[in-house]
Amino acid sequence: MQPPVQTSTHQVSLGETEVRKAYVADHEDEAEREWACLTLLAEHAPGLAPRPLRREDAETPVIVMERLPGAHLAPEPLTAAQVAAVGTALRRLHDVPVGAVEAAGIGPRGIGTATLPPALVDRLSPGHDLSACEDPALVRAARDAARDWLRDPSLPELRAEVLGIADLNPPNVIWDGRAARLVDFEDAGLSDPAYELADHVEHLGSRLPGVYDADALADAVGLDGEQRERMAAYRPFWAAFWLAMLTPGSGSWHRNPPGTVEAQAGHFMALVGRH
Known part of the structure; x- marks a missing residue:
């Protein structure tokens, strides 16, 4: 071992x-x-x-x-072959019959849209000390905007249509040069494919190094036009989630290089049209 x-x-x-x-x-x-x-x-x-x-x-x-053959995805943009392989893996996952998922006693995936926003609003409260940030004014403006957005996000209702992995952080994808395989199902469960894709492309571990291109991954998974619109609607939710996770002094704050929270703040503002 x-x-x-x-x-x-x-x-x-x-x-x-x-x-x-x-x-x-x-x-x-x-x-x-x-x-x-x-x-x-x-x-x-x-x-x-x-x-x-x-x-x-x-x-x-x-x-x-x-132990699966291959290695974890590198923190860098995927090649066209890798995008196609990840899309194939997610389609296979999403094709598992919902009835079989329910029969196995697997419920909804972790982190839904019903109960989390109040917790995020609290974590984005103006009481946090932002003096350690490189640009406290930008972070404060983004946190204020995220807090307001989360109070009435008007998100589409989730559809429990597929088995979702919940966490497609690049280390959870094993690539052997031909096929992509998935690991880490501790948060997996019934989910909405649009919600899953929004989570995948907004995950801090994949977004910062540009691992997943949102349009390319949606193409590879086969999302239709309506699903793409719903995916776009969910993306600010996940961007706000990661902005909240990057509270100065938190674990995510210490694990990421200086400037990460500023980059996340600017990204959230762009998603909600607040450049």
């Missing part, structure tokens, strides 16, 4: 043929969701995700799955 990699929810250890994912305390629900998703995909979309091998008894949940 290679030395384990620790995240906020789990510790991953890589062997030659197996991956051991040990969840930290209080994340039993995520472990159950991931096991259910991997089991479902092994039946309905074999080869798209790691095959679940076994569960181990431990103080916290442990899932052992096969």
Whole structure:
């Protein structure tokens, strides 16, 4: 086994043929969701995700799955072949029958549009000290605009039409030179394809290095005109989410280079027409 990699929810250890994912305390629900998703995909979309091998008894949940060939996507714009492969992977995921998802006990994906806006409004409150920002005035203006927008976002109603991965951060896509495969289903669940795509292209880990081109990915997944309009409507929601996550002093603030919150502020303002 290679030395384990620790995240906020789990510790991953890589062997030659197996991956051991040990969840930290209080994340039993995520472990159950991931096991259910991997089991479902092994039946309905074999080869798209790691095959679940076994569960181990431990103080916290442990899932052992096969190790997929290839490497994580690099934090750089995708090639045309990679865009096509990611689109194919997402279509296979979205094609899993909704009835089978429900029968597996997999509910809605994490982070919806109903309960999150109030929490984001609170996190975007004007009481935060922005003096550590490179451009406090820009960040303050964007946070004020995001707070106002979130109070009445007028978002389209979500449609539980597909199984969504929820987190398409580039490290969760394995590329072997021909095919893209998906890992990390701890937040996956029933979702709306337009909402999923908006989340994918707005994720800070993919947007800043320009990994996913929004139009190209929508083409590759096969979104129609109406779905593209709904995807565009959801994008400011996710841009506001990441602006809130970049509160000075937060984990996201410390993990990203100086200027990130300013770039996010400008991006949100552009999406809502407040240049």
